[in-house]
Amino acid sequence: MRWEAIRVRLATWNVNSVKARLPRLLEWLAETEPDIVCLQEIKVAAALFPADEVGELGYRAAAHGDGRWNGVALLSRVGLEDVSLGFPGEPAYEGEPGELALIDEPGLRRPEARAIGANCGGIRVWSLYAPNGRTPDSAHYAYKLSWFAALRTALAAELDRQPQLAACGDFNVAPTDDDVWDPAVFIGSTHVTPPERQALADLRALGLRDVVPTPMKGPHPFTYWDYRAGMFAKNNGMRIDLVYATEAVAGRVRAAYVDREARKGKGPSDHAPVVVDLS
């Protein structure tokens, strides 16, 4: 008779191109053995997602892709049902006023591939890639806030019947000043503004808890370091990859950590995975 508690290992990782990262991804899956994986910035059309390669490691895969930019996916070896590509009410980026794309294709804008949801092992799991926002005065920033507002509404509807839910991914917001290496550097920038942080607070107000991982180095559980200027070596990072879980899921957390090892070596993503073990 088994006496061990059954564990589910959930992870989220912005891979910055699943094609460029495929060798590292496969190696990491084999070593880390997560049961559910949320991927962001796959940067391929869904049809080109390497489902066969991850399938050889025992994962079912669902992908939502645009091609060159964005793109999210879910991997699971504990079931993958009721897949949602995007969420109801998800806004499309309309561009800056006068952008040529609006003239070329009026009314043809569709939401970018930034959200995929599925039921995995009894948990409603979302892999999310929030818009960057670029600058606080840009249309992209307004889009970012409207995207979060729509996400909040969509998750609120699911939470009515889904006590076990985890919204994971690259939220492109640092929740507090402790989540950036130097708050002074970010004055006037996106990722730290009060409206963006309020968008996260609004999600938490739904009953979602921020599952803060253990940093494997230093006091801050950073998950992203710019490729440039030796930022990783200096540990000049940001915590923008988050796991927002209902109480029913957060109460099962036995461990959570940032896998800094995946940011090292040759050809890493600029983000590290967040790994969460649930009982």
Place this chain on the structure above:
DNA sequence: ATGCCTTATTTCATAAGA
């Protein structure tokens, strides 16, 4: 500091990232 890297694509140049 409109960038120090990395990615994909309409590639020997650009857009985007955060």
